[in-house]
Amino acid sequence: MERKKLKRWQIGQLVASVLIFVLIAFISSRLYFRIDLTEDKRFTINPSTEETIKKLEDVVFFKVYLEGDLPSDFVELKRAVLDLLNGFRAIAPMKIEFDFVNPSEDPDPGNRRLVYEDLMRKGMRPYTIRTETKDGVVQKYVFPSLTVSYRERQIHVNLFSNNSDNPNIPIEQSINEAKERLEYTVLNAIKNVTVLTPKSVAFLEGWGGLERIETYDAAVSLSEMYEVGYLDLQEQVFSLVDTIQGPIFDAIIIAKPYQKISDKNKYIIDQYIMHGGKVLWLLDYIDVNMDSLSNSRTTTAMPLGRELNLDDMLFKYGVRINPNIIQDLQAAPIPVNTALAGAEPQFNPVPWVYFPVIIPSGNTPITRLVGKIRLEFPSTIDTIGTGTKIDKTIILTTSEYSRAVSTPSLVDLNIINQRPNPNAFKAYPLPVAVLLEGEFESLFKNRIVDEIAKNPIFRYREISKPTSMIVVSDGDIIKNYYSRLDQNKVPYPLGADKWFKDIYYNGNREFVLNAVNYLIGDYDLMKLRGRKLKLRLLDRGKVVKEQANWKIINVVFPPAIVIILGLLFSYFRHRKYTRA
Template sequence: MVKSLVKKDLFSHFTSPHFYICALILYLSTTFQFYIFNRFFVEGFGSTSLNSFFTIIPYIFSLIIPVLVLQVSNSELENIFPAPSYKIILSKLISTAIVISIMIVPLISVPVIVNIFGAVDFGQVIVAIIGILLYGILAVSVCLFLNELISSKPAFTAVSIVILIAIDSVHVLSLYTQSEKFLTNAFNYISFMWHFDSFSKGIIDTRDVFYFLLTSLLFVILAYFANETKKGRNFFDAKQKKFSVLIIFIMLFAFLDNSRVYKRFDFTKDKQFSISRYTKDNLNAAEEPVRITYYRSKELLNRYPEVRDIYDYLKICAQENKNISLFVEDADKEENQSVLEKLNVYPQQIEIVNNNKTEYIKVYSAIVIEYLGNQKVLPFVLSTNSLEFELNLRFESLIKNKSRNVYLLCGNEYELNDYSYLQSLLEASDMTPYALTKESLEYIIDQIELDSPLIIFGTSRLTPEQCSAIEDFILKGGKVFVATSKYSVSINGDWSVTKNNDDNFIPVLEAWGINFEDKLVNDISNIRISFMSSNSGNNPNEQTQYEYVNYPQWLAVLPQKEIPFGLSMFWASPISYTETVEPLFTSSDYSWTISEYEPRIIQETGKYFLSDPFTVNKTYIEDPLFTKEKSILAVKLKGPVTGFYNFKSIENPNVTVISDQYLAMNLLLELSSGGASDFRNLDFILKSILSLNNDNDLLKMQNAGFKNVLLYKITDLESFNNSKNISLLITFIVIPVIYLIVLSVIFIMRKKENEKYKY
């Protein structure tokens, strides 16, 4: 019976223009919003993040689902059709859900096209589509109930749209108004979009699945009650009262109990919300009690659903070993704040809007791990991005008593204070940085553990004896990261470039097959610098003016395998190499190199290159000193080498070299990112440290959850434009035409069978 009713309802959908109009509205509005409104193909705006694409679909559903439900609503037909009310309602639900599924199919073209330009996690896409389908079923159920209550079609359509949009957005109320915790929790629980959040991340959470299914069932039952009541049935008379009360209690129990026992299934590519075998081994190594305490502010919990993911992840960790216990504390309590202050954990500011006023509130989200009287802290966590990485560093330190030491050396004219951001990052990653001085290097380097990496910034001020000591450390099996080049820049002056002709370590690298060319790399993909100026420094009324300059010698290196988020480089030289060297990453296809001035000009001016930012960006590419070419910017030794200063050799040296001694310099990191540090450079150094230590499991975790949303796969401008035009043609012409042709054929075929469904 239900099957026949579903066929009848599908026939009603496919023979109505409403279905085709709704299908086109859904497809065109979502694709237009993603490609055009979000400026997907515009340089600097394009992003492979599909969050905005998926989150707009439920709101479009709020507009079209009432229309689809109305299409299968025919009271006169239902009165004469010999079928129970629940079967009629169920058939409407199933048929409309099938129609919604058909509407979603063309939308799959969006992630497929986006994947041509950047990386798309299709596991996340599939789960998000499942979430959209569940949302659609729930929205249909709500509309079926409202349809039983409202007889006027215009009134039903308007009320349904308003209610669906309101339920979609009710969780936002807590962001803009001061509300009690109970109300905030209620708003979050009611909100369709709040429960869709886990699906959009690639997680199937049984709590959210049960919410959608149980709520759909609830509204189907309410629709049945309303339908039967209209027919004169009284569910609260003596015969029906027990049945009605039983149904109500079953539903209440289901809603209350489903959140107590739940499972989360992580379908993301990097398993961001799961724990790896590596983590399990660390957790199971705990033979004594481990206490994990998560201090969080209720304001943060109410406003960021991601905070729930943190607790759920910690809960999974705690379940791995019976010796691990998890506690959640309200960080807003005075006694808890005192505890955090003693651990040097301080609140962070977040922006909120209350009554149309922007305010800043201080919140906590800190994790404290205790084991055998020792403590490790994650001072502020907002999501599960790289959370497994950070936890494992602390688990290994506490449970396995594993230390990670890193030695830092400035071999140029600067001091380690100029690179202090890196030291802070290493400490935050539970590594211990030790500062070396050039003067003490020869005496201390023999005491450095061979499994502790040595990071060197610049080599121009190192003596032959110091270079020999570093080389000897490498030949013994030491791990070294070298950031250096042939040239130095007057950073605190006019940015003129001079050559380090007396560099004693460059010959070591050259002997090993790493050659720095006598050039500087320039790139169209570069950093835009903001210069502050004023026409008259004596006039207090004169407004400060800003001039923005694209500086080709500061490279914005595009994302590549070894640098998934890219990084910034300053006055880098191209590297040529032999078979003993492995290149790590390069400049873009639109880069070029500048050769040194003629010796006469160098002798007269003392300058080797044109480096003035106000002039460089205006110099024509046809300049005879310019050569269009892609350049190698970083390499790693991979073959046997023999010492330059020492009569030794090693089969597998562990050395990484990048042609930029200013890579982690505080001042340049600030200038290149508008006053805030460009932590991509520091993350690359951290990644290199893990790579030198062969910490491959931790390497996989380091950037887990941080999606590379840049359009990096097509770097050639002409190819990009061709792909863009083809994508737009397919999206806005080919697919709609195919879609209309297919549906028109179905429409015509169904029309021919019209007589079979006339009653």
């Protein structure tokens, strides 16, 4: 009897253990939780993201195109996406749904091609993987992309940045950058798909300066968050301010004007600011012809400020861009022929003091975790007193080994052959970008006739609503270079060097995006974009050298442990019952 009871008790214990295990497995499959012990908190969702997820009114559905036979690097990216979406679903279980699909699932090559073409038409960029086999080179397409749907709206998102197809960038780096940007990318997509009236940004044009192809990358990057367009004011009074609703655009960008801005257009911009509009001023106050250097090795830096007709306007708002040119020992290189006379040309990178490389301090939200920024012929900026209280914050400065040279002045390429004297440059960091916040006084105060000032149609204001603007003394900070392919212009990513393909200044794009985010008030996007993850790569040489040993260990060691434990258990059991 005792044995039967003991046996029933043991069976009951076994059944109870199995039931408990099944119950725990079921609960764990329904509940999602995690403890983030990583140094960079890569698995912790930002509070602002969490708040956005909680406020969702309806279901957001994600279709992720990372499924199937993926390379190991993309498996990591898929795992990161799955982890993030699971985290979102834990916050709002009824509002987040997702599905992972394989765009290469169809065995028929023709059907697969149709699927690829459809995805590419929607703006999703494939990553091409080329593998050499005995039959030749095989191409495989992976789409690191997703589609976000909300009610009747749908948008398509690329997880890789615009420069990820650069062959000089390792796939590991592209994957890591995608993981760094992942929460930012997905949150931005959620905001775009759930907001009925997206915020808008306009590039003002009509005064020469940068071509549209030269602001292409910035415009495309901004279009992932806002509606972006180009506008020529043409002295139309209501170009920027609606007579009823106020500013038509949430922010405007004035990028490197080269010709005079008329007083009428200044009035339009001024009243846009008075009604709370935000402005990103990217201005060149010095004109230098780089083409002359390639021919004669010398050119002249000429002041351009008076021709732009903006001095009085900027002065009124609290800044002055000086008619000088900065030289900095912390500089970007240009290609210089270092071969002897008569020999075959040999171009090598040589630092060019007129192209400062700015390393942002990170003391402001705009520059936090922003990478290196490349400038071209910038000038210094002074802050000055104003009739109203304006908070002025210097957000970008040169290195401490820099100096300002008055213009007109000679720009001589032969300066690269001279060893620079650090003592001649040892001044102090020079300001090149300033943030202005507050209530601005109109440039046209006491200058407008009563017929306009008192006419409600014009909505004239002498003191602005609380607003902000950013002034940068270099219009090229937003410029991307481009190459020519037949008759077409192909833009480079913003920050890619014109001459050296392995040099990339990612801070240019980051700064422009952060500046616009800050002006418009999208502070949560800035924080997420600045997220950095440490790239912990395996030593590939060591992997190849020791992979056989580790395979043997992984195959032999686990069963060996089980066998040893079984023998020990059998030994002690035998010993116990032998004594008994």
